[in-house]
Amino acid sequence: TTTAKVCVTSNDSLSIQGFSPDPFNIRKLTIIYPDDTSHWAAGTSDNLIQWTSAGITSVKITYSVNQGAWTPITPTSITPSTGSIAWAIGSAQLVSQDVRVKIADVEFEETVSVISETFDLKEYLEITDPPNANDDPALATTNYIIRWTAYGSGVTNVMLKYTTDGFNWNFVNPAGDHTVPNTGSWTWPVPADAITDKAQIMVYDPGNDQNATDTGPVFNIYGQISVTDPTGNLSWDVETDHTIHWNITGAIGDVAILYAPDGVTYQQLGTAAGSVGPTTGFPWHIDALTT
Numbered sequence: 001t002t003t004a005k006v007c008v009t010s011n012d013s014l015s016i017q018g019f020s021p022d023p024f025n026i027r028k029l030t031i032i033y034p035d036d037t038s039h040w041a042a043g044t045s046d047n048l049i050q051w052t053s054a055g056i057t058s059v060k061i062t063y064s065v066n067q068g069a070w071t072p073i074t075p076t077s078i079t080p081s082t083g084s085i086a087w088a089i090g091s092a093q094l095v096s097q098d099v100r101v102k103i104a105d106v107e108f109e110e111t112v113s114v115i116s117e118t119f120d121l122k123e124y125l126e127i128t129d130p131p132n133a134n135d136d137p138a139l140a141t142t143n144y145i146i147r148w149t150a151y152g153s154g155v156t157n158v159m160l161k162y163t164t165d166g167f168n169w170n171f172v173n174p175a176g177d178h179t180v181p182n183t184g185s186w187t188w189p190v191p192a193d194a195i196t197d198k199a200q201i202m203v204y205d206p207g208n209d210q211n212a213t214d215t216g217p218v219f220n221i222y223g224q225i226s227v228t229d230p231t232g233n234l235s236w237d238v239e240t241d242h243t244i245h246w247n248i249t250g251a252i253g254d255v256a257i258l259y260a261p262d263g264v265t266y267q268q269l270g271t272a273a274g275s276v277g278p279t280t281g282f283p284w285h286i287d288a289l290t291t
Contacts (some may be wrong), residue, residue: 028054029103029114038119041212042095042152045088047075050104051114053214056081058106065096065121078106095123095152097208123152125203127216128206137220138199141192146172147185148203148214157183159206164196172201178205193251195223223250225274227282241285246277257282 009016032050034040040047049061059081062070079085099121104113127146127168130136134265137142144159157179160172171178199221204213229245236242244257252274258266272282 003125004132014177018181028052029056029059029105029112031101031103031114031116034099034116034119036119040087040089040119041122041124041151042089042093042153043091043124045086047087047089048084049087049103050084052083053081055111056105056107060104060109061085061101062104062107063099063101065094066098070102073101089121089217092153093121094154095121096206097121100166109152120154120208122212123150123155123205125158125205125214126204127201127214130199130201130216130219137222138188138190138194140190140195140221140223142190142249143236144188144190145185146188146201150182150184152168155182155207157204157206159202159204160186160187161186162194163200163202164194164198166198166200166218169202188228190221194221195250195252196221221250222236223248223252225255225277227254228278236286238286238288239254241283243281243283245281248274248277257284259284 008019012054023024028050033048033051053059057080058078060078061073063073064070073085073087097118097120101116101119102113105111125186126149127147128149129145148158150158159170159179162172163169163258172186174178177263195217196279197220199219201216202213203216225246227244227246230236231241246255254271255274255277256271257269259269260266270282276282
């Protein structure tokens with residue numbers, strides 16, 4: 001109300017009374033959201049601040065991080081007291097687990113205000129590379145650049161993990177505490193045994209389990225086989241013995257050795273362990289039937 005008054009009356013004589021000289025205001029403010037279960041992310045715009053009020057026309061909305069100064073939510077911080085407003089949190093916003101929102105009556109800011117429970121303003125992380133299986137596959141045993149975008153500031157290191165089967169996760173950085181600097185990219189020496197068509201990368205903040213975790217799309221990690229012997233400069237005769245050699249990239253198990261007299265239709269000569277390609281290779285006796 002805006003027309004409240006107070007009367008003080010003597011218990012001994014009702015004719016002795018005193019009244020407040022002018023009407024005064026009684027107003028009410030209550031914050032509904034955010035509360036201590038809120039986990040809002042930097043770089044997002046759908047964070048709804050909600051409140052109830054009575055006798056209030058306009059409110060000023062501010063926020064504080066780590067018990068610091070109160071900063072306006074909007075440029076003017078004056079909003080008709082409709083009960084809700086969406087807060088578009090900046091992509092460079094300092095993140096913290098100690099954030100509060102204050103709503104105050106514009107007319108009586110010093111006496112009519114309410115502060116929310118402490119809530120979490122978290123970093124939002126997004127894998128940008130690898131984009132998908134077709135655009136940027138990774139070759140085993142070579143360096144691959146993982147990229148991500150971090151919305152929010154204040155997180156120094158992040159954790160990167162990879163999976164080759166969608167279930168079991170391994171550290172991208174095998175050293176130390178396994179974290180990497182939160183710079184937006186990391187050069188990953190792809191393990192030889194990571195060959196798969198089900199690879200994924202995960203990024204998250206290990207210091208706050210409420211911070212956003214992003215898992216990138218499925219992509220390919222592939223190996224390679226290159227035949228080193230024979231080459232196009234050789235001529236091998238029938239009924240002679242030779243050795244086929246090859247190099248492998250990545251952890252490739254057994255391989256099949258095939259031969260095509262016409263360069264098109266292949267027939268299998270045998271199998272061998274992939275690892276013997278550069279050394280013992282595959283012995284081949286060229287008989288008349290192979291021509």
